[in-house]
Structures are given as C-alpha cells and as structure tokens.
Amino acid sequence: MIGRLRGTLLEKLAPEVLIECGGIGYEVTMPMTSIYALPELNEQAIIYTHFVVREDAQLLYGFANKIERRLFRLVIKVNGVGPKLGLAILSSMSADQFVSCVAHDDLTSIxxxxGVGKKTAERLLIEMRDRLKDWQVTHTAAPLVSGTIPIELHHENTFVTNAKGDAINALVSLGYSQQQAEKSIRNVFKAESSSEDLIRDALKSML
Structure with a gap:
C-alpha cells in the first residue's frame, strides 16, 4: 500500500499530477480541492494517497491532507459510489462542506x-450520516485558492487555447458532459485565467 508521497511536483494536468520521488514519477489523480493546495511546479510536495488495484489497472488517488483521504475512503464505501464519483464529490466541495451537507440533509447541493442522481444523493445522505456522526475536523481543510501552472507564453492565443482545453478536459474527467464543461468554461472565461482558475470558477458556478 502506498500511503504517502513526498517529492518534486513535475506536472499538473488536472485531475492528474506527476510527482517524482526517488527518481520514480508517480501519476496521481486528485480532486480539484487538493490540486488547488499544491505548491508551484518543481517544488517539494506531500501527497497522501489511496491505492486501488483492479484487474485492468492500478490507480493512485491523492489528497492534500489526511482528512480529505479519510472522507474519500468513507464515501467510496457507499453502495454504488466508486473512486471516480468520490473524486467528483471532493472536487465539487471541500471535506467540511460535504460533511455540512450531510449534517443538514442538503440534498439539493449533493x-x-x-454523476450523482437523486437516488445516489439520498443514499449518500443516509449512509454517510452514521459514518460522520462522530466526525471531527482536526486539520484545516485545503484552501480553495488557485495555484499557477507555468505555461510557455509564446503567443497569447496558445495560452488561451491550452487553458480552456485543459479546463474542459478536467471537467469531463470529473463526470461532466462535454456540453456542460464547454458551457461552464465559456461562462467564466477570462483571458488572463489559468486552467486551474477556470476549473475552480466553473465548479463554483455549477453549485
């Protein structure tokens, strides 16, 4: 079991990052709330991980802190909720926000x-209510602030295309349809925005 990685952050291409530890590059899939909390490229980062082994793949999910990882592990135990949906939940809201939704039976936000229909949302609220009844946050949740992804700015149009394209691809990876992703990015687009800025603003606009 790989529980934690500490190394140099080489790439950010949401929802995946590449981190080099001891000469080995690990591809890690992370919720956006965790990606926002990462340092700049080529700096040292610590990622708490959850390792999933399937017949056709070995997948590594990463989180900014143990609180997010713990919640992810609880969520994927819910019937009908897998790692991909767990990732979408923690990309759409922080751990504290999700716990608050469960505590207040906030079906609308869920x-x-x-990827979360009404039946799945109801199941999440029912099953997570017992699992979170003794939940206490002992670590500050990852702040929803944007980092910066260095991009070679030879031409402004290149930056715009890359930022919009990366943001749309990230939203599709999180479960949104191509049409939803394109529309939400179009609504929040600013020429100076990085892909992380666009993803963050788009997710906020859809909640």
Missing part, C-alpha cells in the same frame, strides 16, 4: 455533483 444532486448538483456530476
């Missing part, structure tokens, strides 16, 4: 998460 249903807005991509």
């Amino acid at each position: 249903v807005k998460i991509p």
